[in-house]
Amino acid sequence: MLDPQLLRNELEQTAAKLAHRGYQLDVAAWQALEQSRKAVQLETEALQNKRTTISKSIGQAKGRGEDVQPLLDEVAAIGQSLDESKEQLKTILAQMDEVILFTPNLADDSVPLGKDEDDNVEVRVWGEPQTYDFDVKDHVELGEHNKGLDAESAANLSGSRFTLLTGEMAQLHRALAQFMLDKHTQSHGYKEFYVPYLVNAQTMQGSGQLPKFADDAFITEDERYLIPTAEVPLTNLVADTIIDEAELPIKMTAHTPCFRREAGSYGKDTKGMIRQHQFEKVEMVQIVHPDKSFEALEEMTGHAEAILQDLGLPYRVIVLCTGDMGFSATKTYDLEVWVPAQNTYREISSVSNCVDFQSRRMKARFRSPEVKKPQLVHTLNGSGLAVGRTLIAVLENYQQADGSVLVPEVLQKYMAGKTVINLASA
């Protein structure tokens, strides 16, 4: 949620910045709302004050044993207009909420202007894509041996966009998640969490998934939502709290399944396990002092990169342009890993600084000894990494001519020492 003061004092500039993100704020309509809000709120509060004052004097008069009828007559007149005024104010505030809850965060000034993913800017490249002296197979082919990766069975069980992993493939998948968690907790200073996978509507709103993206989430009969990312429960842990400044930064990580409807993605990435309704992810979340959030963004991006580097997977870092960023973010880096079969880089991680956008929605604040008032924290989140996509990257980048796959060294201890998996011979 944007700072309401921005929409009051710098409306034109704010609208211009929102336009960069492809969001048109109806400035005139907003101004009209704001004007009536002010008028109606003032009137409501004045009436309220008047009534309270008289009510108190009724109490006092009664205490002295005086006749209170004149006062009762006086207050009777207030009732109706107060009710009307309150109702009016409620309507106006609801309309304003409607606008503000659907308005995305502002992009940081350092973010390149642009319309869509074609305008994203490459920041750096790490590693050298390997050349193969044989025809490279994609992860689907590599996984099909002995049904290590079985889309058909998954489809029978659940429908499209699900995957079943078996044997060494499932083991490798687990190894990846284990490795990532260990790295973040042991080397990067994150605390590990096990979180609920079902959350309520308020939690989804706190991190920005609701109300705008209701169609992207699975909802249960009792109106809970399957988490689309561990960012949702982790970030909301500080909802409605006032943290001691000394406790910042808070660094959290969790390995969870993620559930997404993928409502708008018909026909995209239908082959293999690139885009699924259910996938695993190790997520990083940081709650930081507002002065430190951009620093933390770089650090977190580095934490995600470290996983890819340890796995020896070539990747590049791009900064998303204004038009391609997510709703809550003010700046986002994507990590894209090399996918040999597609001869291109594909997104494997997204690291965002949301500044105070989520914390304002969640009322997540901190108190510092110098400042009397509680201040909003800044929140960041990043994948470290998407496990399924990392599995794909490992399979394809470590494949050999015979269809076997070498196990990256850092994973071997999670694979009972195996150095190669050969599903065909399993």
Added chain:
RNA sequence: GGAGAGUUGGCCGAGCGGCUGAAGGCGCUCCCCUGCUAAGGGAGUAUGGGUCAAAAGCCCAUCGAGGGUUCAAAUCCCUCACUCUCCGCCA
């Protein structure tokens, strides 16, 4: 699933129609006193919003959430959420 008890400020806890944004205690901050330590005395200490160029001031809201009764609700009524205890069921 059944029965009961609860939810008040950073924490504990009183209040059960008006003088209560809320006693008292703990904690914290500042001051005084005390040659250390311990103890003592005094003052202060919720959050959000509005008004304002801003501050001060003033106003409004908030005692789990939402609604209702009333001139007036932390206090009465209804609905919901959560916590705890006992019973049942269960990985």
